[in-house]
Amino acid sequence: MINFDKLIGTSESVDFTDLMAVFESLDRQTSHTELRPSQLDAINELSKYQNEEDIILKVSTGGGKTVIALLYLYSQMKSMNEPVVYLCPTTQLVDQVIEEAGKLGIKTTNYRRGEKSPGADFLHADSIIVCTYDKLFNGKSTFNRPDVMLRPCAIVLDDAHSGLEIIRRSFCLTLDGECHFHLILPTNSGIILPII
Secondary structure (H helix, E strand, O other): OOOHHHHHOOOOOOOOOOHHHHHHHOOOOHHHOOOOHHHHHHHHHHHHOOOOOOOOOOOOOOOOHHHHHHHHHHHHHHHHOOOEEEEEOOHHHHHHHHHHHHHHOOOEEEOOOOOOOOOHHHOOOOOEEEEEHHHHOOOOOHHHOOOOOOOOOEEEEOOHHHHHHHHHHHOOOOOOOOHHHHOEEEOOOOOEEEOO
């Protein structure tokens, strides 16, 4: 049956703190008409901790974690009316997340390398920003520029074990060969020591 309320925009208001209500309100494609049992379990568990910080959700490979993460971020974005970010380790995963969001009926913005701003949608909390870890975690992050000042209320770290290594590499200096013997470090006593 066709829901004409969605077409004319007169549907009843949605409780964006209820992840199941959020899922039911979306204009989903037929491939995403219902959630799998593992997704339902994860959503029910996640709903208990929705107002908590630093939530870790572990879902088996193929368990539908992308859908869960997108529902969570969409819920946070709409209930807080603030931007949210979905971080991926690779641009291929960014594309997969954006495709999955499209099937759910969730609007996303691909914040690519080299772009100075994700666009106007993030200001109005109309679109989930999807980007790679190195877009956020680098020495010249556009998230922190005065003309952007992107402060998300929620961030999903997809494939976190890979992401942590990417973050570590972006803040480490690796020297090859003997060049480390030529670097010097002043100490409190004024003695200069080689860094080894």
